[in-house]
Amino acid sequence: IRPVRDVGPLMGKEQPFAILKMDRPRGNIVVSRRAILEEARAEQRTELVGQLQEGEVREGVVKNITDYGAFVDLGGIDGLLHVTDMSWKRVSHPSQVLAVGDTVKVQIVKINPDTQRISLGMKQLQSDPWDGVEAKYPVGAKYTGRITNITDYGAFVELEAGVEGLVHVSEMSWTKKNVHPGKIVSTSQEVDVVVLDVDASKRRISLGLKQAQDNPWDAFVANHPIGSTVEGEVKNATEFGLFIGLDNDIDGMVHLSDLDWSVSGEEAIQRYRKGEMVKAKVLDVDVEKERVSLGIKQLGGDPIGEGDTYRRGQQITVTVTAIESGGIEVKFGEDDAPVTAFVRKSDLSRDRNEQRPERFAVGDRVDAMITAVDKASRRISVSIKALEMKDEQEAIEQFGSSDSGASLGDILGAALKNAGSKD
Template sequence: MPEETKKVDTEKKNLEAEVENELSPINGSQIFRMNKNKKETPRQEQTPAALSEALEPAMEEPVPAAEEEPRIPEIDDAFMQMIDEYMPRSEEAEVGDVMEVPVLDVRSDCVLVNIGDKMEGIIDIAEFTTRSGEVTVSPGDIVEVMIEGRDENTDQVILSHRRAMKRVAVERLRHAVETKTPVYGKVIDVVKGGLIVDIGIPCFMPASQIDRSRVTDLNAWIGKEIEAYVLDYNKERNRAVLSRRQLIEENLDKRKKTLLDSLKLGDTITVRIKSVHDFGAFADLGPMDGFIPREEVSFERTAHPAMFLKEDHEVKVKITNIDKESGKITLSRKQARMNPWDKVDEKFPINSIVTGRVSSLTNFGAFVQIEEGLTGMIHVSNLSWEKGPQKAEAFMKEGDLVKAVVLDFDKENRRLALGLKQITEDPWVKVEGKFAPGSKVKGTVTSLTDFGAFVKLDDNVEGLIHISNMTWDKKPGKPSLYLKDGQEVEAMVLSTNREGRRIALGIKQLMKSPMELFFESHKIGSIVEGTIVRVASFGAFVELAEGIEGLLHVSEISTERVENPAHVLKEGQKITCKILNIAGGGRRISLSRKDVIKDEEKQIMKEYLKSDVKGGFNVGELLKDLKDKIQ
């Protein structure tokens, strides 16, 4: 086969494919129009297969050799009839008419389109080329064009896509202004104070009209397709000012109204937290925000909203107020949850053990959060079984997990009493058996006070040695005279008080008292010598030893009747007496001066009777001397 014939066959095949590509999308959809008022006539549907059959005769014809370049073979009437069935016939188009046409080919200098009735039109390629040199049209595209006339040399119809778009744009602007509807366009440039939007003609959009919030980067908008309202239109100059912000706000108002109409008081909804502040939080409801006041965030009275709400996190809330006039919606996270105090007695009965996190420390104790909205307090008195002031920071710090025992609760006032020391057994339960009265114990002096010394007996029990139990002296000195801090000491348990958690100790009880020592050598009937310390109407008190006194009754002062003891006795006077009786464990001693006188009289008489003395012996004078001696 000759080379030229091969080229022609190739071009026929290309033509066949091109026609199939062009006509297939046109079938049923890509029908261009030359006159909007023309009524289309029904046509028979054709398939690409049927078109190929029609092409067969045309492709089998011999093709004459060409001297210069191969020529596309002419298509017979049957093929043209087939094309006519795919395309509606149109009325005669006039200069200035605008129509939609399919693109047949894109060349280096022009774009070839099919304007119907076996006619082709050309459009300058520059009208479809961007500033960067990119061609924005491809074969098969449907474009709007305006008829400008015919080329005298080629008889092709000269078209303009740009002018068609401008006319369409002007019509759109007019319609948008009249009907208050938005227009569509593409941002093509940034100028001082705003953007240039191409809707067929360049329009200006001020930066303040781009969005509801301030736009800082205008260049980021280049190439974006947008929808906007026409704020102002100058018909003479074909200039328009657009506002995307106005359209956004209008749509937002519509959505707000729809939302407000759909919400009901008491509804529980899920929202996304937008921002958290000291005074509360704002939640995203779509076209508007809802507000969660601080006091409605949680049952925790003093908790900061940030403890329970995080930005971009979803949370369930209850609608507590809707103000349609102001467009404000108030929400409550707290009311969307169960109040933990409602069933605190069921969930955390008294004496149950709970686990919580230390939320804060104070001088009087520690606050422990058992669960959200349920916080109890461990008072300092319930930190440890040890006596004396305690500090919460010695046992825990904020954020620690601790176990405690529920001691009591007040649902009405929302108070929960907890105990830390109650987790362990009360050491005083066994203290009476371990430290029985009368037993000897050893301990360490932990502190000295004006009234005594505290002695640590074990890790949880302390005893007190009162100053009066440090010495037998009636007027003891300061405790520091007898004991020192840190000193190991042995003492006797005097008494225990479990309820008052007190143990009385004494060190003087480990020694014999002056009274015990006194009575070891002085029994009833013993003659003692003492000093009168007080004189009363019924007798006189005589100090026999330090801390030991006896009573000399008025009837026992003399062998003669004494009306007033003060007449015969004086304070500070030394006197000899006989112990008549000892009672009350030595606390009551009865004395007699009269018995001493009688005993002396008997002794004098006994000596007199034994004596051999001659001459005058005056017994009366001897007795008188005896009385003076005794006195």
């Protein structure tokens, strides 16, 4: 049946042969001893298969090993012992368990009467480690296991021989997101894991690697409560804001709206560079969503929203920053936290002829009055006209009524004249 390299032992012995081909003109006959042997083996195989029963335990000898299993001679008939039926634990290659010539005890798992193929099993002779697995590994319990396999979606951890659980990539680290599992753990590494879910019917156990470690978000809240100041390195600038690296690989985000009180977020974010160290205030921490909200502008306080720094009726000196057709843009307050406002044309002067934005130049300093403060929208209304009217009213009250139609200049001139005559 198998190729014979040495025909010496067969020489001189009478053997049965089957005639395969005859060539009478040439006097040639082709015969086969193999055909007789195969026929005899087929009869023997049929007889042996008829003697076997599924579930029966037999001893056999390993004849050949392949990548997918081993062929075992049961005494004239071979059966396949598949690699998945060698052991309850993970077997990468059959050679890890068996060698050619080994005598093994196997169970007949299945017999196909049509093809006469016999499937064998070794692990079926051992107790199933998954029996009662829910009681052995309750949810929330912590165990030590060994990494047996790493995939793109997670890592398999052997809790005991034949029982493996999966640590999904999302359960591997509190802070390392979108990282291949191979960069977090390695094969054969001993790790602590927590049981997240057990499905005995599907032979699945979900494990968590990060749950066996302290949650850095809880530690962050304890060490940096809302309102505290933190310092970190600018990791990245996006269209939403700045990401800043904090303790234990935690990133916090400064939204564009929390960068500066006086300028737009798009303009303010241009000041920061990757790798730069910055300070910020903790505005909010969401442990469940693993988010830290930070603010840089809050370190200096809101020049408009806090206290009574600016109030209605207050006289201020403003600096012209821009000239527009509808009015002028001005700024005032501290240099490190200036407040911007817009003075409309109608508020540029009491005199209609002087309500021309072009009569001002960028950099001009002008006295004006605050006419409204809206802390909710952080807007302050400023008017030059209102200050002129206030000054005129005070002059009238001091130097006399203007019922006669006299202007402020007439009243002031008369007052100065009177003062001079008294001298």
